[in-house]
Each structure stands twice: as C-alpha cells, then as structure tokens.
Amino acid sequence: MSVIRKTMIAGWTACAIFSTMAQAATYAGKSASAPAAASAVNPGATAATAVSLATYANLSGPMRIAGASASRSISVPVSAREAVRGATLHLVASNSVSLLGERSQLVVRVNDRAIAQFQLSPRQPELTADIRVPAELLRAGYNTLSFQVAQHSTENCEEPNSPELWTEVDTSASTLAIQTELSPLTGTPPLLARLDELIDPKQNAPRAIAIVHAAHPVTDTQLASGGLLAQGVALRLRYKSADLRVQDAQTGEGGGMLPGLDLTPLADADVLLIGKLDTLAPYLDAHTLERIGGAFLGVYPKPGDPRHFVLIVAGRTDDEVNLAARVFSHAEVPLPRRNEMNADALAEARSGDATGRDALSGTKPYRLRDLGFRSTTLGVGASADVKLTLPADVYAPENAQAVLTLNFAEGAKMRADSVLNLYLNDRFVQAVALDQQQGAVVNRYRxxxxxxxxxxxxxxxxxxxVLVPLVTDRCELRQSGNLQLSVFDDSTIELPPVLHFTNLPDLRRFAESGFPYTRRADGAELAIQLNARDNDTLNAAWSLLGKLAQKQGRPLTSAQITAGVPGVGRQTIIVAAGADLPRAAFEGAPWAPGRSMRLAAGVRAEGESETPANLWEGVKSVFGKPAYAANGSPDTVIEGDMKLSRQLLVMQYRNAASATATLMTAETPAELLRGMQQLVAPQNWESLDGDVSVVSLDSEALWTTxxxxRYEVGEIGAFDHIGYEVSAHPWIAYGVLAACLTVLAALTAVLLRRYHRKHHGDSSS
Structure with a gap:
C-alpha cells in the first residue's frame, strides 16, 4: 500500500485539506520554521531539540489507542525557569484500514485545548503531520499532550470494542521540539526555598552546573563536602543526569558580589561556589563576607548573566562548610523563603539497615498513602500504580506471603465477570472479583x-x-457511568518475616539499589577511594555518588571519600585512573594490568582458586558444564593482556579483606570522567550486569559478563541456608530427594528380607 504523507504546515493548508480543522486553523497560523525565526529575534533562546514521544512517555513501542472512543496522554515537562518561544509536534501515526473514514478522526490536544484534528482514512492509513503547538498553551510544570480518537467501522449497531477499531502513534518517530530561553532571575530574585525550580529536571535548556572550589579540596572532609553538593544536584534532578563540571576558582575581573572571580570559564553554567571564609575572601565582596556567620547558603543571580544563578556554600571552618553542603544535599528539607541563611545544626533521622527512605522493612503493615499512593477512582481502561521498594538482599522461604489488604468501593449494575487485576512488575499475580451487582463498599479484602x-x-x-457493562447487546444503549472502582489509600501491605542474605558479585543489583554499599541508608558502610585528587577524578567520583543517591532517593551523608585508607567496617568503591592505581586494589579482582587472562562464558579466569567456595560450588565443579558446552565453543573468548585505552572498566569482587569491592578505572583521568558520565546515563546504568562491565568511549556501547x-553475603541459619539452596537450585533438591527415596526403598527391602528370614526361614513359602 502506498504511503501518502499528509503534512500540516500552515493554517490555510490545513483548512484546504481538512474542512473540519477549525481549531488547527486557529493555532497553526505560523509555519513550522517559526522557532528558527524566533531564535534570530531572541538570541538568548536555545535551539529547539526534537525529543521523541517515547522518551517523554518512557515507552519502548507504539502507543495504541483502541475502541470507539478513547484517548492516551503524555506528560510534557516545562521548567519554571524557562519561557517557551515555540514548539512543533512531528506526528507519525497509522490507523486500521477497516475504519469508516467519514466518521473517524484523531484530535490532538494540549492541556485540553484542541490544536489539530485529522480524518482517519482507510485509504490513507499512514499519517505524518507537523503541528505548531501554541507557546501560550505550554505552562510551567507537566503539560498534558493527548491523542483522542473517535473510531467507527459501521453506521449501525457498532461493537465499541471491536478489534478493528485502533490507531497507533509511532512514539519513536514522533517528536516534540520545544524552543525555550532561560528567563532572567532579576525580576524575581532567586530564593533558597525555590532551589528545586533552579535545578529542575523539567528544564529543556542545557543545565550545566559547575562546582567551583575556592581552594582545591585535600582533606576527606573537603572531598565529602563536594560530594554532598553533587548529591544535592542529582536528587533535585531526580531522574536526569547532571552536566557536572568541577573547577578551581580563578581570580579575575568579575562583578556583583563576585568582584574577584574570573567568570569566563563558567560561561553558560550555574555555579556552586564552595569554600571557607578565608579562601573565599579574594573572590567575594566585603558585604557578603560579613554575612557568613556559620554554615552559610546564599543564592544570587549570576553577575553578567542573570539567566543563571550562583549558590555560595561557605563557613568559617571545614566542618561548617560540610554542614552547609549537608543542608543543601537534603533536597526534601524546606529551606526559608530568603536568598541567604546561616545554619547552626542539622538533625538527620537515624537510619537503620533498610535501603532508602521508601524501603519496606519489618512485619508492620504499611498504608499505601505512606508509599505515595493516593485514593483514586478508576474507570474503564484506567489503572493505578503503587511503588514498593524491598531491601536488595531480602530472602524468605518459598511459602512466604506478602498480604495486601484492600479497601475499595465498586459501582452497581456491573456484570458479574468484572474484576480488579493485580500485576506485579507487569506480571499478573492475582484477581479480585467485583461481582456485587448492587454495588458495595469492601473493607479489609485480603x-x-x-x-x-x-x-x-x-x-x-x-x-x-476490567469493568463490564451489565447490558452489552448490539443496538442497546450501553450504560458506562456506573463502571467505577475507588481504591482507598488506607489499604495496607504487610511483609512476612524476612532474612538479609544473597549472593554477590552482582552489578545489576548494584545498579538497581547501590547494594551492598547502601545497606545503611546514610552510606555509613560506603567508602569511595581515589588514587588522585585532580578535578576529573573528583568529578567522576562525585557523579557516581550522585547516581547512588538518586537511586535510593536520599543523600549518603555519612559516605567517606578519601585518597587514603578507607575506614574500618566500610566497603570500598575504587574510582581511579589505571596508570597510578596501586596493585593492592586488584587483589581478588578478575583482571589486573599486565596479567594474561582467558575470559569466556562459563570459564574460570586464570589465577582463580581451584578450591570450591562452598558445597554448591563443589557440586557444580563435579557435575556442572560450561555455558558453551552445548555448541562446543564459547560465545566470547578474550586471551592476553587487555588494555584500558578508550574504555571504562567496572569490576565487582571480594577483596583480600573478604569485603565487596567495586573498581571503576580507565587509562587517564579524562577518560575516567568521560566513561563515568556515559555509565551513569540511564541507558547504560540500567544495563549493568554480571561482575565485569566495559564502557566503550568510542561507540558508547556497554559489554557485560x-x-x-559468587560468594554469599549476610547471616542465615543452617536450616534456612538449606532452604535457600533448594530455592535457588530446585533440581539439586529433586536429585537429593530421589536419592533419599532410593536409599530408603533399598533399606526397607533389606530390612524386610532379614525379617522374613528370621521369622519365616523354615517356611516352605
């Protein structure tokens, strides 16, 4: 079938093609090149970058809209810092060839305002359009981009859920390009209470943030303070990676409250300036210096570029600077509606063993409202999600049950096969029957x-x-207003008693939750060890720390960053360039510079011990086969002295102290930083697996193996350990059970024969 492109560029063209596109004519009076023209008029505006709808909606496939009347929506973020100058939606969609063209249409809406509408033609099922989105419709916050369809395949007695009633939006090919410019901060001076608006994941313009030290950090306290700033930035960006820069202050001709700071290297970036009072003296004006009377935070428009801001993190001592950085790192703590403050103390909640602020621990019931869920009413096609976080090393017997106690209200006059389906991580686990035809309010449904x-x-x-009308015959009026289900947020979930026990190394688990380094929610068991204090190495270490804080939703304020020896009881992440890396760092690692190795699926690396780590490893050494034994050759074999050039190597292993170590290394500090920036990007971070990963700096590919x-982590009793092994390797349990039954049968036969000979030896039978 030929593909006919239908492109809407100007309002008069849209009206000529679609006689019913009155709304499109109103909003599409300018061409799609309007943003470029606006950029010439407004030199401060950023170029519009096309972002796929799949990125906005976190989708991996097309958006399917099925039924006679249905709609799907996407949230489009716009930061309060930005002024929208223009936007263009490039829409690629297709529809069923069985639709009735005269009565089927697609309407595109932004915040419930129609901006375009199209006939869905069976003769031209491929739709491509460029739609100008009015700038005034895009407001600060999350905007709703909706695709609403009316789809018909016959004039009379239509089944509204017929399978031929569908339209699909190609979310990968469809893009939205928003042109924005940062608004000056002079009209509304920045406030500490509005730091979330200044460091905003919704920002479309580049968000470079520079951590600038008045004096280069040397001590562990100074290194930790910089790490706290990186965590505060990462937590405010929530799901975005920061374009983080680490620089040392340079004297020069500045301006405003920074008369002595050279601002040229800090162009087009927000600035976090950190240091003690005496080291800041050459850069700050006397009036600002006088107001630093403790742990000080102050936010101001950037001199010479009021579109960006400067945050000063200061104190009279290193401890006061650290306290100020700690206050900044707690993104959840409300700060005063002022641009300056001196903090005297910070009382942090004591953290237990649970990872993150939302992790479930113990056996007490948790209300869903405490997990971020709010009472909601669901209609046909609607759904609601509850996010649950379990400790990364949770283990319980096979028969352990989590109990969900639901409080809900169901509508009346629904068909008896209406149900509430429960899915866990997109897998069906249970169903609740909604079969009360008179309606009901149900409490404590377990x-x-x-x-x-x-x-x-x-x-x-x-x-x-799944809500089904009571009457569904053809040509009958279908009542759908009663198809409602309300789920209340006082519903609870309760976990059974669990143990903390698992197997490592596991880079996937590390990426998901930071385990085992975030076993204490404040990072009290984490040490990041550096081999140098250059800015690239610091940037790499702080970027990693920010990513770990993002994953657990709170800052690791007790984590240690050191260029010396980690503290007692801490597990280590080594972030260092390979050229200067001490040999001791590779003790227990599967690879070391200059050592020839053979790596393949199912093959032990050279130098590993022949002694099994435990009983299960011993069984595998006798009966197990390599992963490549089925086809006779390994999938991948690397033999020789591997080089680190243009790569970031990530390895997790048990070190000489029997603790978990994770090594991240590259050939030079610059390559270490670039590799770390690629690693913490969502597409690579979520792909970590195994115990060795390599990030290529040339192709941006990630290789894992x-x-x-493996080794065991946690405390568990002998009986529970048997249950754990049976759960992890059930075929071994079946074999042991079969062997036991065979031995029992043989022993029973022997005993019966002896009994017979003793008591019936002289019997002819």
Whole structure:
C-alpha cells in the first residue's frame, strides 16, 4: 500500500485539506520554521531539540489507542525557569484500514485545548503531520499532550470494542521540539526555598552546573563536602543526569558580589561556589563576607548573566562548610523563603539497615498513602500504580506471603465477570472479583502474593480493573457511568518475616539499589577511594555518588571519600585512573594490568582458586558444564593482556579483606570522567550486569559478563541456608530427594528380607 504523507504546515493548508480543522486553523497560523525565526529575534533562546514521544512517555513501542472512543496522554515537562518561544509536534501515526473514514478522526490536544484534528482514512492509513503547538498553551510544570480518537467501522449497531477499531502513534518517530530561553532571575530574585525550580529536571535548556572550589579540596572532609553538593544536584534532578563540571576558582575581573572571580570559564553554567571564609575572601565582596556567620547558603543571580544563578556554600571552618553542603544535599528539607541563611545544626533521622527512605522493612503493615499512593477512582481502561521498594538482599522461604489488604468501593449494575487485576512488575499475580451487582463498599479484602514474585529493590504493583457493562447487546444503549472502582489509600501491605542474605558479585543489583554499599541508608558502610585528587577524578567520583543517591532517593551523608585508607567496617568503591592505581586494589579482582587472562562464558579466569567456595560450588565443579558446552565453543573468548585505552572498566569482587569491592578505572583521568558520565546515563546504568562491565568511549556501547566466583553475603541459619539452596537450585533438591527415596526403598527391602528370614526361614513359602 502506498504511503501518502499528509503534512500540516500552515493554517490555510490545513483548512484546504481538512474542512473540519477549525481549531488547527486557529493555532497553526505560523509555519513550522517559526522557532528558527524566533531564535534570530531572541538570541538568548536555545535551539529547539526534537525529543521523541517515547522518551517523554518512557515507552519502548507504539502507543495504541483502541475502541470507539478513547484517548492516551503524555506528560510534557516545562521548567519554571524557562519561557517557551515555540514548539512543533512531528506526528507519525497509522490507523486500521477497516475504519469508516467519514466518521473517524484523531484530535490532538494540549492541556485540553484542541490544536489539530485529522480524518482517519482507510485509504490513507499512514499519517505524518507537523503541528505548531501554541507557546501560550505550554505552562510551567507537566503539560498534558493527548491523542483522542473517535473510531467507527459501521453506521449501525457498532461493537465499541471491536478489534478493528485502533490507531497507533509511532512514539519513536514522533517528536516534540520545544524552543525555550532561560528567563532572567532579576525580576524575581532567586530564593533558597525555590532551589528545586533552579535545578529542575523539567528544564529543556542545557543545565550545566559547575562546582567551583575556592581552594582545591585535600582533606576527606573537603572531598565529602563536594560530594554532598553533587548529591544535592542529582536528587533535585531526580531522574536526569547532571552536566557536572568541577573547577578551581580563578581570580579575575568579575562583578556583583563576585568582584574577584574570573567568570569566563563558567560561561553558560550555574555555579556552586564552595569554600571557607578565608579562601573565599579574594573572590567575594566585603558585604557578603560579613554575612557568613556559620554554615552559610546564599543564592544570587549570576553577575553578567542573570539567566543563571550562583549558590555560595561557605563557613568559617571545614566542618561548617560540610554542614552547609549537608543542608543543601537534603533536597526534601524546606529551606526559608530568603536568598541567604546561616545554619547552626542539622538533625538527620537515624537510619537503620533498610535501603532508602521508601524501603519496606519489618512485619508492620504499611498504608499505601505512606508509599505515595493516593485514593483514586478508576474507570474503564484506567489503572493505578503503587511503588514498593524491598531491601536488595531480602530472602524468605518459598511459602512466604506478602498480604495486601484492600479497601475499595465498586459501582452497581456491573456484570458479574468484572474484576480488579493485580500485576506485579507487569506480571499478573492475582484477581479480585467485583461481582456485587448492587454495588458495595469492601473493607479489609485480603490478597496474598508470594514474596518470591517480588524483585529485590524497586517493584511496581499495578491495579488494573476490567469493568463490564451489565447490558452489552448490539443496538442497546450501553450504560458506562456506573463502571467505577475507588481504591482507598488506607489499604495496607504487610511483609512476612524476612532474612538479609544473597549472593554477590552482582552489578545489576548494584545498579538497581547501590547494594551492598547502601545497606545503611546514610552510606555509613560506603567508602569511595581515589588514587588522585585532580578535578576529573573528583568529578567522576562525585557523579557516581550522585547516581547512588538518586537511586535510593536520599543523600549518603555519612559516605567517606578519601585518597587514603578507607575506614574500618566500610566497603570500598575504587574510582581511579589505571596508570597510578596501586596493585593492592586488584587483589581478588578478575583482571589486573599486565596479567594474561582467558575470559569466556562459563570459564574460570586464570589465577582463580581451584578450591570450591562452598558445597554448591563443589557440586557444580563435579557435575556442572560450561555455558558453551552445548555448541562446543564459547560465545566470547578474550586471551592476553587487555588494555584500558578508550574504555571504562567496572569490576565487582571480594577483596583480600573478604569485603565487596567495586573498581571503576580507565587509562587517564579524562577518560575516567568521560566513561563515568556515559555509565551513569540511564541507558547504560540500567544495563549493568554480571561482575565485569566495559564502557566503550568510542561507540558508547556497554559489554557485560560474569567471570569470578559468587560468594554469599549476610547471616542465615543452617536450616534456612538449606532452604535457600533448594530455592535457588530446585533440581539439586529433586536429585537429593530421589536419592533419599532410593536409599530408603533399598533399606526397607533389606530390612524386610532379614525379617522374613528370621521369622519365616523354615517356611516352605
């Protein structure tokens, strides 16, 4: 079938093609090149970068809109710092060839305002359009971009859920380009209470942030303070990676409250200036210096460029500077509606063993409202999600059950096969019957879900009702207003008693939750060890620390960053360039510079011990086969002295102190920084796996494998350990059970024969 492109560029063209596009004519009076023209008039405006709708909606496939009347929506973020100058939606969609063209249409809406509408033609099922989105419709916050369809395949007695009633939006090919410019901060001076608006994940313009030290950090306290700033930035960006720069202050001709700071290297970047009072003296004006009387935070428009801001993090001592950085790192703490403050103390909640502020621990019931869920009413096609976070090393017996106690209200006059389906991580786990034809309010409806269905770390419990009308005959009026289900946020979930026990190394688990380094929620068991204090190495270490804080939703304020020896009881992440890396860092690692190795799926690396780590490893050494034994050759074999050039190497292993170590290294500090920036990007971070990963700086590809032996982490009793091994390797349990039954049968036969000979030896039978 030929593909006919239908392109809407100007309002008069749209009206000529579609006689019913009155709304499109109103809003599409300018061409799609309007943003470029605006850029010439407004030199401060940023170029519009096309972002796919799949990125906005976090989708991996097309958006399917099915039914006679349906709609799907996407949230489009716009920062309060930005002024929208223009936007263009490039839409690529296709529809069923069975639709009735005269009565089927697609309407595009922004915040409930129609900006375009199209006939869905069976003869031209491929739709491509460039739609100008009026700038005044895009407001600060999350805007709703909706695609609403009316789809018909016949004139009379139509089944509204017929399978031929569908339209798909290609979310990968469809893009939205928003042209914005940063608004000057002089009209509304920046406030500490509005730092979330200054460091905003919704910002479309580049968000470069420079951490500038008045004096280069040397001590562990100074290194930790810089790491706290990086965490505060990462937590405010929530799901975005920061374009972080680390620089030392340079004297020069500045301006405003920074008369002595050279601002040229800091062009087009927001600035976090950190240092003690005496080291800041050459850069700050006397009036600002006088107001630093403790742990000081102050935010101001950037001199010479009021579109950006400067945040001063200062104190009279290193401890006061650290306290100010700690206050900044707690993005959840409300700060005063002023541009300056001196903090005297910060009382942080004591953290237990649970990872993150949302992790479930213990056996007490958790209300869903405490997990971020709010009472909601669900209609046809609607759903709601509850986010649940379990400790990364959680383990319970196979028969352990998590109990979900639901409080809900169901509508009346629904068909008896209406149900509420429960999905855990997109897998169906249970259904609740909604069969009360007179309607009902149900309290404490208990649903048991096997704990083994949950993943360590983050989980999503989805509530997806299927609501069926009582009357569904053809040509009958279908009542749908009664198809309602309300789920209340005083519903609870309760976990069974669990143990903390698992196997490592596991880079996937590390990426999901930071385990085992975030076993204490404040990072009290984490040490990041550096081999140098240059700015690239510091940037790499702080970027990693910010990513770990992002994953658990709170700052690791007790984490240690050191160029010396990590503290007692801390597990180490080594961030260093390979040229100067001490040999001791590679003790227990599956690879070391200058050592020839053979790496392949299922093959032990050279130098590994032949002694099994435990009983299960011993069984595998006798009966196990390499992963490549089926086809006779390994998938991948690397033999020789591997080089680190243009790569970031990530390895997790048990070091000489029997603790977990994770090494991140590259050939030079510059390559270490670039590799770390690629690693913490969502597409690479979520792909970590095994115990060895390599990031290529040339192709931005990530390669993962498993080389070293696994080892056990946590405390567990002998009986529970048997249960753990049986759960992890059920075929071994079946073999042991079969062997035991065989031995029992043989022993029974022997005993019966002896009994017979003793008591019936002289019997002829």
């Amino acid at each position: 649903v048991s879900v096997p704990l083994r269905r949950f993943l360590p770390g983050a989980n999503v419990l989805s509530l997806r009702p 498993r080389v070293g032996q």
